[in-house]
Amino acid sequence: MSRRSLLRALGAGAALAGGAALTGCGVPAAYVQPGDRAGRDRSAQDRSVHFAxxxxxxxxxEKNESRRPTLAAFTERTGIKVRYTEEINDNDEFFGKVSPALMNHQETGRDLIVISDWMAARFVRLGWVQEMDRARQPNVTRYLDPQLRSPAFDEGRLHSVPWQSGITGIAYNRKKLGRELRSTADLWADDLRGRVTLLSGLDESFALLMQGEGVDVTRWTEDDFHDMCDRVERMVKRRHIRRFTGNDYIKDLDSGDVLACQAYSGDVIQLQADNPDIAFVVPEEGGELWAESLMIPNLAHHKRNAEALIDHYYQPEVAAELASWVNYVCPVPAARDVLASAKDEETAALAEDPLIFPDDEMRRRLAIARDITSAERVRLAQRWNTIAGL
Incomplete structure (x- = not known):
């Protein structure tokens, strides 16, 4: 089971709890002014950091699953102990967990968190995360992937640093389909009727589908969104779309019940290890490049320690070790050369995988979609959720 598959299973339905009550029902969240974000940094006195x-x-x-080698190396090098918790199972659920403290200008008890870019956009808009000191992060400054340096929600990456990145594209069963797929439009071919799935989440699905309509997703409009929805709605009425899914598309694709679907690059890498007939394509019209980013919440007690931990993971050797395990798009392109020199052939082969290190040709088709604003979200979510049956 992939990392993303597990978190989807754990977080199913969680969007209706906690955070959704604050963000989806018209209850405004408090904006925090920049001067109110920094807490008393205890990093020098308390050599620790809480990483969620x-x-x-x-x-x-492999011999001790509770030990995490890259974290252990950080502690050995710096003396900073890391309290590492795997508590984020769903973006909205986590929002609901920490938002009461952040709304009331209280610390969350966490120094470093990882959230998806669309939720990171919300935290930036609300002023709930601190600006990082790049002078303390020379590796981030030097090695961060240029294509990820300035997303629309956080220009200049002042408040966020990608933990891992990924691509939303199309996965398909090459053997059972009997041909290649090259574009999003290929999903609507007659012989795929009833054998296609789309992602159910609005934030996960909309960008790729709009790219299939020829839209520049860095500056899409509501008219673009509704045009895309019109096509999807027609396909639902024709029963062309089998269903809308979380990451359970993996089982359907692997079994052959589904022949083509929206998919995440990291999931497909793991599927291909057991089923080489599974292929992944970034459509000719484009695919979405996304990230899940590290952020430091307001009033964190160990900001400098958190900044040091982030910079640790931007050393190419450390980034390569992490990439070889998680198999998502590595935000440190220099890690490719480290993996290429590995003695283990399987590890070295990862350096040539474009789903971990996209080549120039693939990168030309990737775009980071502008996020859905708070003013747009309610009405767009209503339209999409009606179509997806949520």
Whole structure:
């Protein structure tokens, strides 16, 4: 089971709890002014940091699963002890967990968190995360993937640093389908009727589908969104779309019940290990490049320690070790050369995988979608959820 598959299973339905009550029902969240974000930094006196992450999203020791080699190396080098918790199972659920403290200008008890870019956009808009001191992060400054340096929600990456990245594209069963797929439009071919699935989440699905309509997703409009929804709605009425899924598309694709679907690059890498007939394509019209980013919440007690931990993971050798375990797009392109020189052939082969290190040709088709604003979200979610049956 992939990391993303597990978190989807754990977080199913969680969007209706906690955070959704604050974000989806018109209850405004408090904006925090920049001057109110910094707490008393105890990093010098207390050599520790609390790092909250998703399940299965870090390297582990094969002989001792509770030991995480890259974290252990950080502690050995710096003396900073890391309290690592795998408590983030769903973006909205986690929002609901920490938002009461952040709304009331209280510390969350966490120094470093990892959330998806669309939720990171919300935290930035609300002023709930601190600006990082890049002078303390020379590796981030030097090695961060240029394509990820300035997303629309956080220009210049002042408040966020990608933990891992990924691509939303199309996965398909090459053997059972009997041909290649090259574009999003290929999903609507007559012989795929009833054998296609789309992602159910609005934030996960909309960008790729709009790219299939020829939209520049860095500056899409509501008209673009509704045009895309019109097509999807027609396909639902024709029963062309089998269903809308979380990560359970993996089972359907592997069994052959589904021949083509929206998919995440990291999931497909793991599927291909057991089923080489599974292929992944970034459509000719484009695919979505996304990230799950590290952020430091307001009033964190160990900001400098958190900044040091982030910079640790931007050393190419450390980034390579992490990438070899999680198999998502590595935000440190220089890690490719480290993996290529590995003595283990299977590890070295990862350096040539474009789903971990996209080549130039693939990168030309990737775009980071502008996020859905708070003013747009309610009405767009209503339209999409009606179509997806949520």
């Amino acid at each position: 992450n998703w399940p299965l999203y870090i390297d582990t020791d």
